[in-house]
Amino acid sequence: xxxxxxxxxxxxxxxxxxxxxHGPAALTMxxxxxxxxxxxxxxxxxxxxxxxxxxxxxxxxxxxMGAIRPAGRTPAERIVSVARILRRELRERxxxxxxxxxxxxxxxxxxxxxxxxxxxxxAAGLRGARAADAVRxxxxxxxxFLLVERNxxxxxxxxxxxxxxxxxxxxxxxxxxxxxxxRPADPERLFLLSVRALAQALLxxxxxxxxxxx
Amino acid sequence: xxxxxxxxxxxxxxxxxxxxxHGPAALTMxxxxxxxxxxxxxxxxxxxxxxxxxxxxxxxxxxxMGAIRPAGRTPAERIVSVARILRRELRERxxxxxxxxxxxxxxxxxxxxxxxxxxxxxAAGLRGARAADAVRxxxxxxxxFLLVERNxxxxxxxxxxxxxxxxxxxxxxxxxxxxxxxRPADPERLFLLSVRALAQALLxxxxxxxxxxx
DNA sequence: ACCTGAACACCGTTCAAGT
DNA sequence: ACCTGAACACCGTTCAAGT
Numbered sequence: 001x002x003x004x005x006x007x008x009x010x011x012x013x014x015x016x017x018x019x020x021x022h023g024p025a026a027l028t029m030x031x032x033x034x035x036x037x038x039x040x041x042x043x044x045x046x047x048x049x050x051x052x053x054x055x056x057x058x059x060x061x062x063x064x065m066g067a068i069r070p071a072g073r074t075p076a077e078r079i080v081s082v083a084r085i086l087r088r089e090l091r092e093r094x095x096x097x098x099x100x101x102x103x104x105x106x107x108x109x110x111x112x113x114x115x116x117x118x119x120x121x122x123a124a125g126l127r128g129a130r131a132a133d134a135v136r137x138x139x140x141x142x143x144x145f146l147l148v149e150r151n152x153x154x155x156x157x158x159x160x161x162x163x164x165x166x167x168x169x170x171x172x173x174x175x176x177x178x179x180x181x182x183r184p185a186d187p188e189r190l191f192l193l194s195v196r197a198l199a200q201a202l203l204x205x206x207x208x209x210x211x212x213x214x
Numbered sequence: 215x216x217x218x219x220x221x222x223x224x225x226x227x228x229x230x231x232x233x234x235x236h237g238p239a240a241l242t243m244x245x246x247x248x249x250x251x252x253x254x255x256x257x258x259x260x261x262x263x264x265x266x267x268x269x270x271x272x273x274x275x276x277x278x279m280g281a282i283r284p285a286g287r288t289p290a291e292r293i294v295s296v297a298r299i300l301r302r303e304l305r306e307r308x309x310x311x312x313x314x315x316x317x318x319x320x321x322x323x324x325x326x327x328x329x330x331x332x333x334x335x336x337a338a339g340l341r342g343a344r345a346a347d348a349v350r351x352x353x354x355x356x357x358x359f360l361l362v363e364r365n366x367x368x369x370x371x372x373x374x375x376x377x378x379x380x381x382x383x384x385x386x387x388x389x390x391x392x393x394x395x396x397r398p399a400d401p402e403r404l405f406l407l408s409v410r411a412l413a414q415a416l417l418x419x420x421x422x423x424x425x426x427x428x
Numbered sequence: 429a430c431c432t433g434a435a436c437a438c439c440g441t442t443c444a445a446g447t
Numbered sequence: 448a449c450c451t452g453a454a455c456a457c458c459g460t461t462c463a464a465g466t
Contacts, residue, residue: 028457028458040459177345181328190351201412259448
């Protein structure tokens with residue numbers, strides 16, 4: 001019953017499967033060895049240690065992600081579509097966001113999206129430092145939102161729950177507002193709404209102007 | 215050399231100090247016991263287990279945070295000031311954001327800020343579900359940004375570095391843009407710029423209108 | 429070149445026993 | 448009521464030894 005020679009790819013595949021099923025915390029060197037039917041120490045020979053195993057895993061998954069093909073008639077619409085694509089890609093790999101983020105590989109993962117954003121921002125007429133700011137603001141917005149959203153569903157039982165938490169007295173004369181805040185948020189809607197609003201503000205020529213009301 | 219009776223508060227204080235100095239990962243039950251000069255098991259008697267110890271720690275730190283007193287002439291300005299206050303408070307407690315986030319206590323921590331945002335959004339004339347959306351979008355934006363920013367400084371060595379990563383060929387006719395993206399981002403500037411842009415877009419009456427350009 | 433078991437230095441947690 | 452040491456079931460990693 002000797003197994004065929006263990007390869008690095010085999011180790012990575014098994015590790016990826018483990019992470020996919022039960023998350024990064026479930027990926028233990030010993031558990032992985034058991035899964036593969038080898039001694040723990042063999043894994044070390046192939047991948048170095050747990051850290052570099054995770055690094056390799058992230059790199060592999062990032063490369064698996066599809067290309068960014070923005071759709072829409074206007075730059076703003078296409079920026080929203082970039083956001084939507086990223087959200088979908090990342091939601092198909094639920095554990096990836098946190099892993100990428102923890103390893104400081106967010107830049108790496110966002111490179112294709114950044115290219116697309118640069119293109120759209122320039123199509124909207126922005127140039128130089130102002131264009132770079134817009135790209136980064138949108139980039140941070142997308143990653144940030146996905147991190148928050150991901151975390152919310154990982155620990156859905158907020159304590160105290162959002163409903164109990166929200167004190168209607170804070171908006172006594174606006175029951176609709178109180179009700180809306182007591183309801184759980186619809187993340188997809190909120191995501192698109194946020195990106196759209198930010199993109200709109202960043203792309204309008206008078207973004208440097210003072211805020212509208214007051 | 216018998217120590218005086220151990221109290222729950224004493225345990226929490228020592229744990230808080232440990233986390234403050236070296237982060238949550240450095241908080242081990244055994245290390246904490248050593249710090250306190252007691253047996254590991256005594257700690258269990260006082261705080262249950264590591265999970266509830268962390269919970270108590272978070273709750274304590276959140277309560278330590280100052281009140282939110284928005285400043286500024288317009289609702290938009292005051293929203294930005296809320297964001298700025300939160301950022302400062304959280305940067306004074308570098309390990310808190312991640313801990314709160316991991317424990318699903320973000321709602322709890324953001325309650326005072328949410329109240330302030332509700333007030334400002336209503337002052338800008340928004341009502342009902344639309345006001346709730348605006349509050350939540352801004353809230354997500356702030357938390358998300360702070361998570362991303364915090365992570366960036368925890369692992370400053372992005373691999374590959376931002377500079378190397380950025381391929382100038384992606385913006386061949388805009389060297390200023392390429393240079394700006396090759397430089398590290400100024401997080402504070404980007405943060406304020408982002409919140410300002412989002413708030414502006416959400417507060418303007420015609421936010422439902424189609425994007426400006428195209 | 430690749431694999432192995434034994435060992436080291438850690439974890440969090442439980443439990444029976446002390447005072 | 449509070450504290451203790453011993454023990455259990457885990458970790459990641461190293462190392463000398465095998466083939």
